[in-house]
Amino acid sequence: MALKKTLTIAGSDTSGGAGMQADLKTFQEHGTYGMVALTVVVTMDPNGWTHNVTPLPTELLQKQIDTALSTGIDAVKTGMLSTEEIIRIAGEAIAKSGTSNVVIDPVMVCKGDDEVLNPGNTDAMIQHLLPLAAVTTPNLFEAGQLAGTGTPKSIDEMKTAAKKIHELGAKAVVIKGGKALATEKATDLFFDGATFYLLESEKVASTFNHGAGCTFAASVTANLANGLSVKEAVIEAKEFVSAAIAHGWALNDYVGPVMHGAKSRFGAPAVTVTEI
Ligand SMILES: Nc1ncnc2c1ncn2[C@@H]1O[C@H](COP(=O)(O)OP(=O)(O)O)[C@@H](O)[C@H]1O
Ligand SMILES: Cc1ncc(COP(=O)(O)O)c(C=O)c1O
Ligand SMILES: [Mg+2]
DSSP, rough: OOOOOEEEEEEEEETTSSSSHHHHHHHHHHOOOOEEEEEEEEEETTTOOOOEEOOOHHHHHHHHHHHHTTTOOOOOOOOOOSSHHHHHHHHHHHHHOOOOOOOEEEOOTTTTOOOOTHHHHHHHHHHHHHGGOOOOOOHHHHHHHHTSSSSOHHHHHHHHHHHHHHHHTTTEOOOOOOOSSSSSEEEEEEEOOEEEEEOOOOOOOOOOOOOOHHHHHHHHHHHHHHHOHHHHHHHHHHHHHHHHHHHHOOSSOOBBBOOTHHHHHHHOOEEEEEOO
């Protein structure tokens, strides 16, 4: 039986919760066939868990992209890209891929890590990636950087940022309020270019949400490969990640990854969708 083919152009999170590890686990849970073009390897200091990001040689990235694209892919997502050159190469790969099922997760920082990646990356993402996006999935900080508005602090400010990001070329935008937004629920804003929707689920008190953003974007990617509409894809992704966060767990004293396979095992919390 042939499966839908999903590609992630992303970094390796050696701790397994985020990055290409989250993407592959999530692709598998959605019944798609996952492939990876690896950009960087993230390792952690065993004492204190400080992140270290090591880019792979770009010739090696290009060879991986050529390999994966030669199979004919049904959807592609980007994750941590880390340098302007990698962002440009990813953009060229997507333009060549032949699919319009393109999810840009504009990863700029790791949760719990203050080191913001090179600001030139934001401009490179705007130039090379946003115009190709069927959906882009910034968190609050990333949305503020892309829109040039500073981090949104309310639903109204999220709407303003989403409009700007849409004007930059992304066909649809999900700004993830997550637990940073001061709302009772875990609230994300979805803008399809015409209508705004709030996607809401119970806010989980736990801090075990490492990899939530990657898992959300990978779910959207697999759903698009499987033929769902963009709106259906983001709603299912919200259910999928809500279940994964509700069952997040402590890997060690430093990090709590989401449980990528929670929805199929335990079901998903309710998600409400409201047009605003
Ligand atoms: N504590 C939480 N409870 C429920 N949902 C959450 C929680 N934290 C994040 N989410 C959801 O997880 C998804 C990823 O969001 P977020 O963690 O902000 O992204 P990122 O990992 O990219 O920073 C979003 O749908 C967000 O609303
Ligand atoms: C390789 C890699 N990609 C992406 C991320 C971003 O993860 P999140 O899903 O928490 O936004 C991380 C964070 O550690 C990472 O290591
Ligand atoms: Mg993220």
